[in-house]
Amino acid sequence: MFTITDDLGTQHTFGQTPKRIISLVPSLTETLYELGLEDEIIGITKFCVHPYHLKSVKINVGGTKKVHIEKIKALNPDIIIANKEENTLEVVESLRDIYPVFVTDIVTVEDTLKTITDFGKIFKRTTDAKKWTDKIEFAYNDFKHFMQDKKWQKAAYLIWREPYMAAGGKTFINEMLKLNKFKNIYELFEGRYPEVEIRKMRIQGDPELVFLSSEPYPFKEEHAFEIGRATHHAKTIFVDGEMFSWYGTRLFKAFQYFKALQNRIKE
Structure with a gap:
């Protein structure tokens, strides 16, 4: 027993x-x-x-x-x-x-x-x-060592559309963003996954990067264009939602994915 x-x-x-x-x-x-x-x-x-x-x-x-x-x-x-x-x-x-x-x-x-x-x-x-x-x-x-000399970048991580919803604070996604030195502009918003208006993104935090998660909403190119137009200069990037939101043993693969993502952003 x-x-x-x-x-x-x-x-x-x-x-x-x-x-x-x-x-x-x-x-x-x-x-x-x-x-x-x-x-x-x-x-x-x-x-x-x-x-x-x-x-x-x-x-x-x-x-x-x-x-x-x-x-x-x-x-x-x-x-x-x-x-x-x-x-x-x-x-x-x-x-x-x-x-x-x-x-x-x-x-x-x-x-x-x-x-x-x-x-x-x-x-x-x-x-x-x-x-x-x-x-x-x-x-x-190993990943923390890899990130040592990287600079922080302001970011938004969107998980849903109609209405648009983002990952907020006190979420596993937010922790993964911080490990990648992405400062989540919605971290202090009320709720774990707050509803957001993309046309207000610039005044709410003016992100350099907007991540479009592969789950739970299947974002497409037209959504990236819509968001890019609203934020003017933010770079929209499609990301594997499982790597940011699946805890457990998947985390081992996630750190390799994050390295590749960091290199992709630099390009």
Whole structure:
């Protein structure tokens, strides 16, 4: 028997290692897979697209905001993995009375490392977890060294259109922007993902760079033109949203992506 506390302060006690896992968080589904837990994963969301083959061999229990309770009950999980931002409080509360719901709250690199370590303890994969945290820490320190002489640039990171929405403060995306020395002009705006008016961008922060994320909204060239026209001199750049918003083991790949992005911006 062992007890572990999740990021919301809820204590979970397990008589044995959980063997039947449902993950409601796409990036953490990938992380569980990378820890060697493919066989233990029994249910995922429709947004759990990495690794791709899981979609055809695991039960789809719905989305991240709305789940099929009856499907989850039929699977009878030992544990459900959730996230404070990714999943709604309503979803978590509807499930926690029936099953252990381990809720993560991930904003920083350090939070990511803690989550991987926690998974190692819960699922008896401490060696695999240590390998991943070591790899990520090495890549993290290497990237910080790479960024040492880079100058800060003002930026906006857009995630949605109609209405336009940007990544604000207290988000994982904002932390990734800071690591890249991009000063987020919307960091101090109210809300994690504030609605913004692109025609006001110049007076709200006058960004040098405007990032158009590949998810959740599929930005296209005409949107880049629209934004460029409104901001006059800002450079619009399409970026891989997974690299900025997926925590977990994906972070290891993200640091390599960020190096390439920095070089692309210089061109």
